[in-house]
Amino acid sequence: MVELRPSSDFDALRRLGVEAGLEPGVAPGVEALAGWTAIDRDRTVGGVMLERLDDRMLVGWLWVDRELRRRGLGGRLVETVVAEARRRGAAALWAVARVPAVFLRHGFEPVAEGPERDRLLGTCLACPQRGATCRPMPVVRRLA
Numbered sequence: 001m002v003e004l005r006p007s008s009d010f011d012a013l014r015r016l017g018v019e020a021g022l023e024p025g026v027a028p029g030v031e032a033l034a035g036w037t038a039i040d041r042d043r044t045v046g047g048v049m050l051e052r053l054d055d056r057m058l059v060g061w062l063w064v065d066r067e068l069r070r071r072g073l074g075g076r077l078v079e080t081v082v083a084e085a086r087r088r089g090a091a092a093l094w095a096v097a098r099v100p101a102v103f104l105r106h107g108f109e110p111v112a113e114g115p116e117r118d119r120l121l122g123t124c125l126a127c128p129q130r131g132a133t134c135r136p137m138p139v140v141r142r143l144a
């Protein structure tokens with residue numbers, strides 16, 4: 001059974017995400033609030049963070065070990081962030097999804113065109129993966 005453990009070592013969480021293929025660097029204005037690792041018999045096999053951008057809470061740095069994908073672990077990590085965002089009183093939880101299907105499966109919806117979407121995509125503007133290996137989709141789940 002894979003266990004999810006809270007972690008406040010945000011640098012390590014980001015480093016693991018980069019090793020899993022995520023783009024390095026923290027987008028301007030994004031602040032880390034909380035994090036979790038997924039542990040399988042002492043091996044770290046996944047991670048995720050709760051972040052803040054302006055007054056929004058975001059899911060960030062989501063990854064799962066290649067060998068363990070498509071077994072629900074990514075969804076468990078997302079739901080862990082949802083629970084923490086709720087606990088902190090958020091009315092909504094946002095993400096800029098590289099793999100939107102995981103989020104859509106968990107109650108998130110695409111963000112309609114407009115300033116909110118542009119603000120979220122703004123975190124990707126300088127990213128070399130954008131449009132090449134990554135087509136990010138801003139998504140939101142209402143928590144109220």
Ligand SMILES: CC(C)(COP(=O)(O)OP(=O)(O)OC[C@H]1O[C@@H](n2cnc3c(N)ncnc32)[C@H](O)[C@@H]1OP(=O)(O)O)[C@@H](O)C(=O)NCCC(=O)NCCS
Nearest residue numbers: 062063064069070071072073074075097098099101102105
């Ligand atoms: C995205 C990621 C975290 C998903 O983790 P996971 O453990 O495979 O996710 P789950 O098993 O909970 O998937 C839940 C649902 O999302 C969808 N899904 C997951 N990965 C998918 C993919 N690559 N393509 C299409 N749909 C996908 C499926 O509907 C899946 O349910 P199903 O397997 O019953 O069909 C994992 O693929 C990963 O680490 N990718 C590389 C890092 C990355 O891009 N992270 C950013 C994510 S926004």
